[in-house]
Amino acid sequence: RGGAAGGGSDTFDPARGSSSGVAYSNGNMTVSSITGSNTLAVVSGGVSRGKKLWEFKLEKDSLNDECTCFGVTTMPITKFSYDAPHCMMLRGYNGALYGRNSQGGARRKVHPGDRVGVLYDGDAK
Structure with a gap:
């Protein structure tokens, strides 16, 4: 399970995510779950207004049993899961969208080697 960040100058911030079970490398551009x-x-790089695009590449996961999710979260983080009330996520395993305690329709599944773009529009109503 590993992904690489992309979004301009943004890197993964070890102080903002899980306090354990995560390994950061490549100048905090790559993250792996070790649990x-x-x-x-x-x-x-957080954002509250305007638009921001982050691009990720899923470098490693279990093919057809992917545990990696991609998305955005509001702070503070109170639950470390794709279905947390503060998260809006695309789950690689089934391609389903999760957000604000609800599940949306399935999209394409995410497999190792795939790239995922996450667009946040802080001005959308």
Whole structure:
């Protein structure tokens, strides 16, 4: 389970995500889960207004049993899971969208080698 961040100058911020179970490398551009428990890695560049695009590459995960999710979260983080009330996530395993305690329709599943873009629009109503 590992992903690489992209979003301009943003890197993963070890102080904002899970306090254990996550390994950072490549100048905090790469993150790997090193536990079987839920973990969350957060990038350094937050946004509240305007638009921001982050791009990620899923470098390693279990093919057809992917545990990696991609998305955005509000702070503070109170639960380290794709279905947390503060998260809006695309779950790689089934391609489903999760957000604010609800599940949306499935999209394409995410497999190792795939790239995922996450667009946040802080001005959308």
